[in-house]
Amino acid sequence: xxxxxxxxxxxxxxxxxxxxxxxxxxxxxxxxxxxxxxxxxxxxxxxxxxxxxxxxxxxxxxxxxxxxxxxxxxxxxxxxxxxxxxxxxxxxxxxxxxxxxxxxxxxxxxxxxxxxxxxxxxxxxxxxxxxxxxxxxxxxxxxxxxxxxxxxxxxxxxxxxxxxxxxxxxxxxxxxxxxxxxxxxxxxxxxxxxxxxxxxxxxxxxxxxxxxxxxxxxxxxxxxxxxxxxxxxxxxxxxxxxxxxxxxxxxxxxxxxxxxxxxxxxxxxxxxxxxxxxxxxxxxxxxxxxxxxxxxxxxxxxxxxxxxxxxxxxxxxxxxxxxxxx
Amino acid sequence: xxxxxxxxxxxxxxxxxxxxxxxxxxxxxxxxxxxxxxxxxxxxxxxxxxxxxxxxxxxxxxxxxxxxxxxxxxxxxxxxxxxxxxxxxxxxxxxxxxxxxxxxxxxxxxxxxxxxxxxxxxxxxxxxxxxxxxxxxxxxxxxxxxxxxxxxxxxxxxxxxxxxxxxxxxxxxxxxxxxxxxxxxxxxxxxxxxxxxxxxxxxxxxxxxxxxxxxxxxxxxxxxxxxxxxxxxxxxxxxxxxxxxxxxxxxxxxxxxxxxxxxxxxxxxxxxxxxxxxxxxxxxxxxxxxxxxxxxxxxxxxxxxxxx
Numbered sequence: 001x002x003x004x005x006x007x008x009x010x011x012x013x014x015x016x017x018x019x020x021x022x023x024x025x026x027x028x029x030x031x032x033x034x035x036x037x038x039x040x041x042x043x044x045x046x047x048x049x050x051x052x053x054x055x056x057x058x059x060x061x062x063x064x065x066x067x068x069x070x071x072x073x074x075x076x077x078x079x080x081x082x083x084x085x086x087x088x089x090x091x092x093x094x095x096x097x098x099x100x101x102x103x104x105x106x107x108x109x110x111x112x113x114x115x116x117x118x119x120x121x122x123x124x125x126x127x128x129x130x131x132x133x134x135x136x137x138x139x140x141x142x143x144x145x146x147x148x149x150x151x152x153x154x155x156x157x158x159x160x161x162x163x164x165x166x167x168x169x170x171x172x173x174x175x176x177x178x179x180x181x182x183x184x185x186x187x188x189x190x191x192x193x194x195x196x197x198x199x200x201x202x203x204x205x206x207x208x209x210x211x212x213x214x215x216x217x218x219x220x221x222x223x224x225x226x227x228x229x230x231x232x233x234x235x236x237x238x239x240x241x242x243x244x245x246x247x248x249x250x251x252x253x254x255x256x257x258x259x260x261x262x263x264x265x266x267x268x269x270x271x272x273x274x275x276x277x278x279x280x281x282x283x284x285x286x287x288x289x290x291x292x293x294x295x296x297x298x299x300x301x302x303x304x305x306x307x308x309x310x311x312x313x314x315x316x317x318x319x320x321x322x323x324x325x326x
Numbered sequence: 327x328x329x330x331x332x333x334x335x336x337x338x339x340x341x342x343x344x345x346x347x348x349x350x351x352x353x354x355x356x357x358x359x360x361x362x363x364x365x366x367x368x369x370x371x372x373x374x375x376x377x378x379x380x381x382x383x384x385x386x387x388x389x390x391x392x393x394x395x396x397x398x399x400x401x402x403x404x405x406x407x408x409x410x411x412x413x414x415x416x417x418x419x420x421x422x423x424x425x426x427x428x429x430x431x432x433x434x435x436x437x438x439x440x441x442x443x444x445x446x447x448x449x450x451x452x453x454x455x456x457x458x459x460x461x462x463x464x465x466x467x468x469x470x471x472x473x474x475x476x477x478x479x480x481x482x483x484x485x486x487x488x489x490x491x492x493x494x495x496x497x498x499x500x501x502x503x504x505x506x507x508x509x510x511x512x513x514x515x516x517x518x519x520x521x522x523x524x525x526x527x528x529x530x531x532x533x534x535x536x537x538x539x540x541x542x543x544x545x546x547x548x549x550x551x552x553x554x555x556x557x558x559x560x561x562x563x564x565x566x567x568x569x570x571x572x573x574x575x576x577x578x579x580x581x582x583x584x585x586x587x588x589x590x591x592x593x594x595x596x597x598x599x600x601x602x603x604x605x606x607x608x609x610x611x612x613x614x615x616x617x618x619x620x621x622x623x624x625x626x627x628x629x630x631x632x633x634x
Contacts, residue, residue, distance in 0.1 A: 029463075139344035142608040144570025147588070151600060154592035155355040231469055235574050238471055239589050258475060258578075262490070266479055273472030281467035 023293040030289020036282035044097035092248035110168025115175025123183025182214030216294040223287035403602040424583035434507035443518025465512030474505035491580035510564035562618030
C-alpha cells in the first residue's frame with residue numbers, strides 16, 4: 001500500500017520534470033544555450049589535458065623554441081595563438097573556464113543564500129520588517145552593481161574568494177526582490193490559510209508551502225544572474241581589482257591583451273572576450289528558455305519552430321480575410 | 327502630484343545616507359592604516375600620529391561617519407587622501423564627462439532600440455524580426471569593455487578612421503558611445519518589441535483599424551503611445567546601468583570621467599574620493615529614477631490619478 005503511494009509520487013515528480021524538459025527543448029535558442037554551457041563545462045573539465053604546461057608556464061615555449069614563440073597568431077598548432085609569454089591562449093582559456101564557472105556559481109549561491117531569506121522575511125511579515133529590509137535593498141540598488149563590487153574588492157583585496165564575495169553581495173537585491181514579490185502573491189492564497197488553520201508554524205509555512213512555490217522565477221533569475229556575475233567578475237579583473245595575472249581569468253587575459261591591441265595582436269583580445277560573450281549569451285538564452293518552460297503563462301515571446309509556423313498560418317489567414325486593411 | 331514629488335525627494339535622503347554608510351563600512355574593512363596610505367611608505371611615527379589627528383582617524387567609526395555627513399550637508403566632500411585636494415573639486419570636474427557619455431549612450435540606445443523594436447513587433451516572425459532579435463541577443467551578451475576594444479581594433483588600428491582615446495573632440499565621442507550604448511539598445515529593443523506586441527493585440531487597435539484608420543497612424547498614434555510607457559522605466563534603469571558601465575568604458579577609452587577616476591582612487595585606496603564619487607553617482611541615479619516616475623505619470627493618466 002505504502003509502496004503504491006511512493007511509486008505514484010515518484011511518477012508525479014518525474015512527469016513534472018519531463019513536462020518542463022519537454023517545453024524547454026522545444027525552444028531552439030535555449031537548447032543552443034544549453035549546448036554552449038555543456039561545451040564550456042567539458043572544456044573546463046578537460047583543461048588539464050589541453051597542453052597544460054604550454055598554457056600555464058610562462059616562458060615554457062621560449063626555452064624550447066626560442067623567442068619566435070611569443071605572440072604567434074593562430075595556427076594549426078596553436079588554434080588561438082600564443083601570448084606575450086609564449087603561452088598557448090586556448091589552454092589558458094580552458095583553465096579560465098573553470099574560474100569563470102566557479103566564480104559565477106559561488107557568487108550566485110551567496111546571492112541566493114542571503115537574498116532568499118531576506119525576501120521571504122520581508123514578504124511574509126510585511127510592516128516594519130518589510131520596510132527595513134526593502135530600504136536596505138533600495139540603498140544597495142542606488143549604487144550600480146559593478147561599482148559596489150569594485151569598492152568591496154578594493155577594500156578586501158583581489159583574489160578568488162574576495163571576487164566571489166564582492167560579486168555575490170552585489171546580486172543579493174535581485175533575489176530578495178524576486179522572492180518578496182512571489183511571497184506577497186502567494187501568502188494570501190487559500191492553501192496558506194489552510195496550513196495555518198491546521199496549526200503549522202510560520203517557519204513551516206514559509207519553508208514547506210511558500211518557498212517551493214516561488215522557485216520558478218528564482219531559478220530563471222539565477223541563470224541570468226550568473227551571466228551578470230561572470231561579467232562583473234571579468235570586469236573586476238579587467239581593471240586590475242579582481243584576479244591578477246598570471247591567473248588565466250578571461251577578464252585578466254583581456255587586460256593583458258589590451259597592451260598589445262594597438263600593435264595589431266588581435267587574437268589576445270578577441271578570444272577571451274568571445275568566451276565571456278559566449279557564456280553570457282548561453283546563460284541568458286537558458287534563462288529565457290527556463291522561464292517559458294517553468295511557467296508557460298510568462299511566455300517571453302521567444303522563437304519556437306512550431307509557434308513560428310502557427311503564427312505564419314495565422315498571419316496568412318488574417319491577411320486573406322482582412323484585405324484592404326492596409 | 328507636487329506632494330508626491332516632494333515625498334519622493336525626501337525619501338531619497340535616507341537612501342543616500344545609507345549609501346554613504348555602506349561605503350564607509352566597506353572602506354573600514356580595508357586592512358592597514360589610512361594614515362599610512364595618506365603619507366605613503368617610509369613615514370615617521372610622528373607624521374603618522376599628526377595625520378591621524380588632523381583627519382580625525384582615531385575617532386570612533388560612527389563619529390567619523392557623522393562628521394562626514396555634516397560635511398556633505400554643507401557641500402564639503404572631504405579631502406582626498408591621495409592628492410590632498412578637496413574631493414568635490416576633483417569629482418565635479420570629471421562628472422560632466424561621465425554624464426555626457428551615459429547620456430549619449432542612452433540616446434543612442436533609444437534611437438536604435440525603439441525603431442527596431444517597433445519593426446520587430448509590426449512584422450512579427452518575419453526575417454526582420456528574427457534578424458533584429460538575434461542582433462539584440464548578441465548586443466546584450468557582449469561585455470561593453472570588450473566591444474570597446476573590438477571597435478578600437480577595427481576603427482582605429484585597422485581602418486584608422488577614428489581616434490581611440492580622449493574625450494575633447496566630438497570625433498572621439500563616437501566609439502565610446504557605441505561601446506556603452508549597444509547593450510542598452512538591445513534591452514530597450516526587446517522591451518519595445520514585447521510591449522508593442524501586447525498593445526497591438528488590444529481591442530482599441532482593432533477598433534481603430536475597423537474605423538478605417540491608416541496602418542501608419544494605428545501603429546504610431548494608437549499602439550506606440552501606450553507601448554512606450556513601460557519602455558520609459560527600462561530606459562531609466564538602463565541609465566543607471568550605463569553609469570556603472572561608464573566605469574569600464576572610460577577606462578578603455580582613457581576618458582577623464584568620474585568612473586575611471588574612481589577606479590584609480592580605489593586602486594590607491596583613496597577612500598574619501600571613492601565615497602564622494604559613489605554618492606554622486608547614487609544621487610544622479612536616484613534623480614533619473616524620480617524623473618522617470620514623473621514622466622510615467624505624465625504619460626499615463628491612470629497612474630497620475632493614483633498620485634493625487
